[in-house]
Amino acid sequence: MEYLRPKTIDEALELLSEGIPLAGGTQLTVERYELSRVIDLQPLGLDQLREQDGVVHIGAMTTLQQLMATEVPLPERLKEACRSEAAWNIRNQATLGGLLMSADGRSPLLTVLAALDPQLKLAPGEEKVNLATFFKRRSSKVRNFLLLEIFFNKPVCFAYDFVARAPMDIPLVSAAAAVVSRDKESVQIAIGGYGEQPIFWSEILDADDQAAVLSAVAEKAKQRFEAADDAFASAEYRAEIAGTLSRRAVSEVLEAC
Numbered sequence: 001m002e003y004l005r006p007k008t009i010d011e012a013l014e015l016l017s018e019g020i021p022l023a024g025g026t027q028l029t030v031e032r033y034e035l036s037r038v039i040d041l042q043p044l045g046l047d048q049l050r051e052q053d054g055v056v057h058i059g060a061m062t063t064l065q066q067l068m069a070t071e072v073p074l075p076e077r078l079k080e081a082c083r084s085e086a087a088w089n090i091r092n093q094a095t096l097g098g099l100l101m102s103a104d105g106r107s108p109l110l111t112v113l114a115a116l117d118p119q120l121k122l123a124p125g126e127e128k129v130n131l132a133t134f135f136k137r138r139s140s141k142v143r144n145f146l147l148l149e150i151f152f153n154k155p156v157c158f159a160y161d162f163v164a165r166a167p168m169d170i171p172l173v174s175a176a177a178a179v180v181s182r183d184k185e186s187v188q189i190a191i192g193g194y195g196e197q198p199i200f201w202s203e204i205l206d207a208d209d210q211a212a213v214l215s216a217v218a219e220k221a222k223q224r225f226e227a228a229d230d231a232f233a234s235a236e237y238r239a240e241i242a243g244t245l246s247r248r249a250v251s252e253v254l255e256a257c
Contacts, residue, residue, distance in 0.1 A: 006040075009148070046061035054154050078160075085170075111175075113152075114188075
């Protein structure tokens with residue numbers, strides 16, 4: 001296997017057609033005997049983690065353990081999702097960028113991030129895209145871009161809940177909710193536990209009829225998981241739990257705000 005170690009973003013972009021980007025290596029290790037070239041991204045300085053003017057910026061090469069240990073004020077539920085995502089040894093190696101490029105809908109951390117309505121910065125051109133656009137780009141057979149950074153506004157209110165067979169297991173169903181705008185006109189909801197990516201949407205808040213908002217959220221969550229059947233859980237079970245957890249998360253957010 002040929003090992004390439006570019007020193008600049010432009011050099012890394014030029015090499016994309018020749019090999020597979022290597023971040024923490026947790027995903028590529030199992031495929032190492034099938035790879036001909038890897039492009040090590042570690043020298044590119046993409047591991048910065050900071051808050052500026054109420055916006056949290058996380059470099060793509062930031063490890064999951066850095067997210068848990070940082071003094072940058074991140075939501076505690078995000079750190080909890082990191083803990084559920086992987087054990088300590090893996091968290092010290094796995095990067096946020098690697099997770100965003102490879103994780104599926106079962107990922108608790110990806111579900112939490114989806115509720116924060118993030119933006120992602122891509123190269124070339126420092127293009128900024130939302131998470132839905134990023135997932136479309138990720139699914140393409142031609143990946144001619146590098147993920148540089150993910151950033152989001154510090155949430156005004158945030159909640160996360162999950163159901164798993166054991167506390168440290170990957171959740172069978174998870175739900176997160178966040179109010180990310182200070183006008184508090186809408187809540188961002190994400191449900192995970194199944195599929196290629198978490199399901200997320202925005203719900204308009206009605207201060208005069210919160211019961212209607214909660215009912216609408218629960219019903220939409222159930223509908224989105226009505227076919228979520230696999231070896232881990234039945235669709236009927238997942239749909240019911242998704243409705244309960246999403247309703248609970250949004251209720252918690254409304255009370256906090």
